[in-house]
Amino acid sequence: MASSSALPPGDGKGEDDELSIPRAALNKMIKELIPTVRVANDARELILNCCTEFIHFVSSEANDICNKQNKKTISPEHILAALENLGFGAYKEDAEAVLQETKAVAAKKRRASSRLENLGIPEEELLRQQQELFAKARQEQAELEQQQWIQMQQALQEQQNMLQQQTLSPEDDYS
Amino acid sequence: MSDVETQSQELQSQESEKQAANDNEKLFRLPLSRIKSIMKSDPDVTLASQEAVITLAKATELFIHSLSKDAVISTLNSKRKTLQRKDLDSMLDTKDCYVFLEGTLDS
Numbered sequence: 390m391a392s393s394s395a396l397p398p399g400d401g402k403g404e405d406d407e408l409s410i411p412r413a414a415l416n417k418m419i420k421e422l423i424p425t426v427r428v429a430n431d432a433r434e435l436i437l438n439c440c441t442e443f444i445h446f447v448s449s450e451a452n453d454i455c456n457k458q459n460k461k462t463i464s465p466e467h468i469l470a471a472l473e474n475l476g477f478g479a480y481k482e483d484a485e486a487v488l489q490e491t492k493a494v495a496a497k498k499r500r501a502s503s504r505l506e507n508l509g510i511p512e513e514e515l516l517r518q519q520q521e522l523f524a525k526a527r528q529e530q531a532e533l534e535q536q537q538w539i540q541m542q543q544a545l546q547e548q549q550n551m552l553q554q555q556t557l558s559p560e561d562d563y564s
Numbered sequence: 565m566s567d568v569e570t571q572s573q574e575l576q577s578q579e580s581e582k583q584a585a586n587d588n589e590k591l592f593r594l595p596l597s598r599i600k601s602i603m604k605s606d607p608d609v610t611l612a613s614q615e616a617v618i619t620l621a622k623a624t625e626l627f628i629h630s631l632s633k634d635a636v637i638s639t640l641n642s643k644r645k646t647l648q649r650k651d652l653d654s655m656l657d658t659k660d661c662y663v664f665l666e667g668t669l670d671s
Contacts, residue, residue: 408602410624414593418628423636427646435652435668436631441602442668443627447620448603448612463612465619472623476661480626487622488615508571519572 409441447471594621634659 415437419428448463450471455463465488469481600617603609631652638651656662 408598408605410594410598410602414595415628418593418625419632422629422632423647425645426636426639429646429648432635432647432649432652435649436628438668439631439652439665440624440628442665444599444602444620444624445606446664447623448606448609451612451616451620452606452609461611463609463616465613465615468616468619468623475664477623477627479630480623483626484619484622488619491615491618515568515571518568522568522572 409437412437415440446475447477450474592618592621592625594624596621599624631655631662 412433415433419433419436447468448471451463451467454467454470454474455461458467460467465484469484472478472480472484596614596617599621600612603612603617603620632647634655635647635651638654639645639647642651656665
């Protein structure tokens with residue numbers, strides 16, 4: 390199933406005014422939210438338009454805040470403040486959480502990749518070494534078990550020998 | 565030898581992080597590029613950082629959630645199984661924060 394990010398940009402929607410989020414993405418979200426309720430087509434259309442309106446509304450407010458701070462680029466803080474101002478402060482927490490997660494994952498990736506790069510060992514080599522280690526451990530374990538088995542055999546053999554000797558001597562007496 | 569072991573562990577955790585990142589991407593149901601285009605269609609808006617677009621994308625998702633959930637309450641109250649436009653209409657009238665959408669309804 391193609392993800393929505395795989396959609397080609399500008400697929401027939403040349404006009405800025407006709408821009409909206411893709412229907413399929415919206416349908417999926419609604420289905421996950423309220424699976425048991427069917428949604429009329431015109432209701433979907435309306436939700437779609439409301440979303441676009443929402444985006445415009447929040448961007449516009451964020452833009453105002455941004456200009457007041459004499460900045461040129463709208464930052465996430467501006468968006469969060471705009472949400473608060475427009476009565477959607479309830480969204481702030483979740484939006485912030487997602488933002489932190491994205492930053493954390495990106496930072497970890499950078500740190501992790503730089504750590505591996507600094508060691509100078511490529512991924513394949515590391516995997517190979519890991520396989521070697523496992524194989525070695527397995528072999529050592531097998532050898533240990535075999536030794537134990539041999540020792541056990543020997544001990545068993547000795548016991549049997551002793552038993553035989555004991556049983557033999559009384560028979561001699563009877564002959 | 566133990567160095568190699570820890571490195572291997574890091575490799576595994578990296579892969580699981582990639583998985584988590586993929587799951588994270590799945591959280592963004594709405595395409596970031598589309599949202600950015602909608603933002604830019606406003607002539608006043610000049611530049612927005614990538615993180616700002618992400619924040620807005622999440623907010624829009626939450627908006628869809630609220631809208632749908634509130635409308636469904638109206639649907640269930642009317643003992644219907646299909647969410648119809650009038651459910652949205654009635655709900656938009658009641659909540660203050662949805663006032664800005666009044667213009668949209670008329671179109």
